[in-house]
Amino acid sequence: MLAAVHWGTIGRVVWVSLASGIAAATVFSLVVLASARATEHRHAGRSAVAFGFGVLGTVAFAVFAAGIALGVHVMLQK
């Protein structure tokens, strides 16, 4: 009876879930971190460092948004 189970499909669900879930959490944490640090440095008058964190936050947010777009695209492709 176990032979009826599509272990390949399950394996794919497991690794895609792990990769996408962990990637989403990591990238969005970077957005939050960069945003918080950019604000701190701007208030402290360290404009260059604040700009660096701003760039990091923007890039991380772009990656996060791309991940969401990919998720929606995957749904639309079925």
Add this chain to the structure above:
Amino acid sequence: MADDLVLWIVVATALAFDFTNGFHDTANAVATSISTRAMPPNLAVGLAASLNFVGAFLSLAVAATIATGIVEPDLITPPIVFAGLIGAIAWNLATWYFGLPASSSHALIGGVVGSALVAAGPQAVIFSGLLEKVIVPALIAPVLAFVVAGVAILIIHRIVGRQRPGPVTRGFRLGQIVSGSLFSLSHGTNDAQKTMGIIFLALVANGNLSQSDDVPTWVVVSAASAIALGTYVGGWRIIRTMGSRIIKMDPAQGFAAQATGAAVIMSASHAGFPLSTTHVISGAIMGAGAGKRVSAVRWGVAGNIAVAWVLTLPAAAAVGAATYAVVALLGSETLGPIVVSAVLLALLSVALGRRLLAGRTLTAEG
């Protein structure tokens, strides 16, 4: 003519199930957002309902798999489907009453399996399909979501743990709006299609469609509307359990649970693999709690939820079997569903009337 009447009773019952599926599973999408105050309750359920409606149109992969592979389509008649739906609705209402997040999908499958067993014997049930589509996913979904959310919250704390709480809280609340929306959308792509699948099964059983036909548009629209309406009504008892009784959640944990839950559901939905959204988000909430501190999870509540999961299939099957037995006792495949649905409608009217007389609302909150 009489056969068509039974078919329409089955379709109406399927949509009633879809409605209970919506209000039962509202918690899956909104409990974490409401609990961490990322969104006000009314806005959260309104957004979830809208996105469930949209999500129902995006994919028909699960609809294609839920109707086949678990019961033999050639042996299934509309009264079997009807009795199965009654079993699923009964279990959904019972678990809602006790505030337990159980799988509506497994209740549906259990109900149909129970009625099919009584009606046509063991040859009506494909036990290998039951293993593949219910038992294995039920074991994998919560464990996978638990692990992914646990790892995710560890990474989140590693990255933002030393920051001031204010900006971090605001950031993750915003993230929860996005992840909650994505979860609602993916819930729509998964769960509305189970009702589409069961209506499709009834239409095939009645001879209106063949197995190779596409799901008709009116089935898609009505299933999407029913689940969206149910979601909007909101099952507040289960929202309370998931939002605050399993763990006391902070916005980072809420985000981790929702984002990883959406990732798991979308991966499964993409593969046409019927995974329970309830099992996924419950496992993710526990994982987000345990990742921070194992004792943060109220394991007694988690245990009650696990017991409800184990009981879902046999309990819905028992009610489905009993309902089919009553239908069969009435001696006719036409009269049975008509009498049973009339009796259930009368009981429902009495229950609603008593609530109104007691001055309580008609929402699922009470």
